[in-house]
Amino acid sequence: xxxxxxxxxxxxxxxxxxxxxxxxxxxxxxxxxxxxxxxxxxxxxxxxxxxxxxxxxxxxxxxxxxxxxxxxxxxxxxxxxxxxxxxxxxxxxxxxxxxxxxxxxxxxxx
Amino acid sequence: xxxxxxxxxxxxxxxxxxxxxxxxxxxxxxxxxxxxxxxxxxxxxxxxxxxxxxxxxxxxxxxxxxxxxxxxxxxxxxxxxxxxxxxxxxxxxxxxxxxxxxxxxxxxxxxxx
Numbered sequence: 001x002x003x004x005x006x007x008x009x010x011x012x013x014x015x016x017x018x019x020x021x022x023x024x025x026x027x028x029x030x031x032x033x034x035x036x037x038x039x040x041x042x043x044x045x046x047x048x049x050x051x052x053x054x055x056x057x058x059x060x061x062x063x064x065x066x067x068x069x070x071x072x073x074x075x076x077x078x079x080x081x082x083x084x085x086x087x088x089x090x091x092x093x094x095x096x097x098x099x100x101x102x103x104x105x106x107x108x109x110x
Numbered sequence: 111x112x113x114x115x116x117x118x119x120x121x122x123x124x125x126x127x128x129x130x131x132x133x134x135x136x137x138x139x140x141x142x143x144x145x146x147x148x149x150x151x152x153x154x155x156x157x158x159x160x161x162x163x164x165x166x167x168x169x170x171x172x173x174x175x176x177x178x179x180x181x182x183x184x185x186x187x188x189x190x191x192x193x194x195x196x197x198x199x200x201x202x203x204x205x206x207x208x209x210x211x212x213x214x215x216x217x218x219x220x221x222x223x
Binding site: 031035040043045048088092097099102 | 152154158160165168199203215216
């Protein structure tokens with residue numbers, strides 16, 4: 001199955017701490033994208049990392065990719081209450097469609 | 111910053127009725143997609159559309175579903191005869207031909223009674 005699995009399923013941390021969530025697939029990653037979804041809302045594109053990249057930064061976000069383990073990590077530094085959301089990874093595996101993971105529900109405690 | 115927009119934000123319909131969900135893509139984007147998310151579940155791909163034709167579709171996208179770009183700007187998803195299990199958030203996404211990022215709209219929450 002190509003379906004991604006995020007880990008952990010849920011994460012609660014204190015405001016100001018760093019949050020790390022992981023995503024793994026059973027097949028090779030192509031263009032891995034991370035999205036954020038606030039409760040009941042749309043998907044906000046955060047960052048894309050290509051299979052030939054190992055690390056990428058965007059503001060407080062840092063994404064790493066380990067192709068040998070077919071996994072990626074999203075790190076949010078200095079978390080804020082507004083970061084409370086569900087985070088999903090998705091890849092297209094060379095096709096048009098994105099296959100999404102199960103998501104990590106992140107709660108930032110003020 | 112350009113955004114994908116969708117209308118309506120919430121649609122309530124009776125089982126068996128037809129619904130049309132609308133999306134306005136980001137200008138100059140040529141690849142269009144519909145996804146859905148049943149409450150508490152994963153985001154699922156429905157269909158991709160390029161050059162005025164379907165390029166890929168999932169098993170969910172059966173004969174009850176259709177897509178079109180009627181006027182060169184809007185991109186629509188039609189469900190001919192809605193079922194209870196069609197209740198979900200429906201997301202439109204678009205991308206530029208030169209990039210792999212797909213940008214999603216805010217979604218339409220469809221409730222079938």
